[in-house]
Amino acid sequence: MKHLRYLNKYFYKYKWRIIPGIIFVVISNIFAVIPAQVIGYAFDLITENIQVYTLFNGFNRQEIIYDIFSKTLLFFGTLVISLYILRGLFLFLMRQTIILMSRHIEFDMKNDIYQHYQRLSLGFYRRNNTGDLMARATEDVNRVRMYVGPAIMYTINTFVLSLLIITSMFNVNAKLAIFCLLPLPLLVVIIYYVNTLIFKKSGRIQERLSDLSSFVQERFSGIRIIKSYVREDHTRDTFKIQSNEYKEDSMSLVKVSALFYPTMLLLIGMSTILTIYVGGIQVINGSITAGNIAEFIIYITQLTFPVTMLGWVTSLIQRAAASQERINEFLHIAPDIQSGKQSEVELTGNIKFEHVNFTYPDTGIKALTDINFEIKSGEFVAIIGKTGSGKSTLANLIMRMYDVDNGKIKVDGYTLPELNLSNYRNQIGFVPQEVFLFSDSIKNNIAFGLDSVTDEAVYDAAKSASVYHNIMNFELRFETMLGERGITLSGGQKQRVSIARALIKSPKVLIFDDCLSAVDTKTEEEILQNLGKIMKDKTSILIAHRISTIKNADKIIVLDEGKIVEQGTHNELLKLGGRYTDLYNNQLLEEESNVF
Template structure:
């Protein structure tokens, strides 16, 4: 239960639902306990009537009304003369018939009220569980958004999805059915045992004799359920990850003709899940038969011991019938102990997995609530960075400065640390050593929301949402702005508007997952439009023109020049044609700056940049000749 303690704050928040649910459970079980008394009195009524009939002393019968019947008569001030003043067999028959009908009506009324309060119970406790499920999913999702990129590098998407869906569903079963049936078991057990003790203490003890065996059995098996539940949930997460990766990479699977091997791998993992689930089911399957057997033993004991006591005149036949009903009434609550135990164990295993993420404190935190004005000056002072998961040293003593409104270009081979600089400016990671300053202020002291809302970032790996093109471009805009005009202007500047207007629904065209119905170049240009639509103070383009041809690149850069005026811009690319217009160019290699200067200065140095420029020029000429 330690893992489930996290849910106590929700239970306290919805305490009135639990209190009302408990009241309704008590009311429902009071009527449930009252109903067997009708059966007892009916049996006793028939037994006494038969004895009277056999002796022939009808006039001496002086029928004793059952307590429940006399209570109703007293409540409504009904005369009992016609039931007690009996002088013939026919009168006795009529009295028995009337009383039997009345007892049947009372039994039906008790059952009706039991059902009504049971309905109210579900309307409070089960609905409470759904409300907590809603709150818990929102808490998990909010935590996911707070966690930094390093967390997502360590964990798989399928596992994250499974914890917010399957695991939360398991927890809801604890919050709803498990709590409801536990309360019902406690209340019904107390009321039923109290009712049985009021009839005969010794018989009650005999009847309850098998129950300690039941408790020991549950205690023994619960550990097995917990271990196997955790294993099943882990395998479920693994399956979710496998399916998610297969669907996301379906084009690669088909291109390499790996459908069969992927299917075989999935079948293998499914078989593991099946085996683990069946092992858990086998344990669950022991509960119900064992509990029903023990309850059946209680019934046999009731009839045997109760029969002996009835012969001795200690109890009546009606009491035996009443005891049998009470015992069978306890069958499902006690039978549900195993099921509830299973639910609690599964919920504990799931909540333990959820808590692993909920209790993680994000490494990147907002230092203050007050907003900051971002002008755009950026300075790296002897910055080094090591990725926390892999241990790869991405940057080594990097120092540079870019004033507000200037354009900085970064060029270098793959893995040289270009994208790491972009991630540090966005504060997706904090520097390992050195200082990163924004407007002469350490980035760790700047309001995180202000910083990121003033950055238009086009990542190297373009991601588009399964939404309309217009909504993808307007992703960073607030609703109070002239959204449509800004979207169309951004699309035009990104040189993608003419492509969008070729679609039948134009800007309202729905994109598939990750923009699968767009070409690589179109996705990059839509991503550029999204970055520039909000007119941020800092623009970061991380190799965002790699999928477009040289002619399209020149048009886009020409359009961007107008947007980049008075804005700090960071251009990251492996193409010299993209970066040559920058105010300052950095050449990176293995995380260190090996050259810096303007395009002309770097060409005059005849170093790495000049070699790269000549190589790309020769490649372009070769393409033109072909």
């Protein structure tokens, strides 16, 4: 139960739902126990009336006794029905408080988990599968809800009802009560054993479900590749194997539950037999009445449901504990990136790297070594280098997706850890190398970075990104709905929509992470011309492979194996005759060979 202690804060928050709920449980069970006493009394009264009625056989008074008997029977019947109606009313109120509370807690938990996920750094998402994250926020939370709702409700109900029934039994006859309750110690041992099994099996089932969710999510995201390589059959077979493993673990848990419930019923049956046998002897001896036996049988019948529910509740609690342990595992992870306190800083765009070293924490790959450079406010700076040289790492560090191992990154004189993350990132326009568009309209994808925006601003951003005319050719234009990850658009169109999303913010700093690779040369020049107008007197950082893209930059930084090997303007670097010149000559040769 230690994992479920995390839920205490929610119970405290909704205490004015759970407290009335407990009161309603107690009242409803009082109205459940009283009818048994009424029926026991009525049973004795009926037995006596029948005997009296028989004695007056042949006398006129027999009709009077019959009338009294009928009215008494009607009275007791009406009384029992009324008590059960009252019990039903309080059961309704009990569910309206406790079950509704569980839904509120489920809502709060999902929001808390999602918000916590949002705060975690990029490295967390590199280490964990999307399917596993989703399973913990949905399936695991749903199992926890079953604990805070039905499990708690039935546990309280079982405890209160059992206490009332056992007290009533001892008030009637202590010896008979002891015999009725003899099977209970065996029940405790069985529950303890079953608890252990269910907890272990539940944890394993949730792990299997997470693996299955991750597999399905990944395969659906990559369905284009699967179809291109005709791997549908292989994917289906792999899914069948994983699904079968989940089924086997689930069936194993079902077998435990299937054995548990009949055992509960067997123990209840033994109690009933003992009640009739021992009670019958005491009726003969005159210790109790036949009505008391009827009362005891009703008590045992009433105990049947809560005792059998005990197995189900036990399963719910153990599965919830296993799920909450998985949820806590991520909730206890502190974000690697902590926001600073400087929240009102307005950027001018001066960026300085001082002896920066960085190694990716997940892979141990050293990406940058002793990086030193300065980007002055309003400059257009380009970063170039071969694949794996550390270009995108520089962009991620400027965005503070990661913190540096050594050295400092300063923006307008502040080190990045000093700045408030939200305020800082709100003033940066970032176009990542891997374009991601949401399953929403083109308009909403472009306006994603802003809370409110006019249609004109969306149109202007689309024009600046040279995608306006493409969008206008669609039937629904800017209201065109995109498929998952923007699958509706071509690669170049997706890149330009992503660029429009960054430009609409009018950022103080704009970072292009090799996002013009799928755009033709003419469109590229048009975008760069528009960029020159929009980002005038603002800092622009362009990461690219093509030298034609960056030759007009104020400064070009050449990276190789995580180190700066050259920096300067296009002409200055060509005069050096170094790595940049080699890249330039190689690209000229490629262009000439493509012409021929």
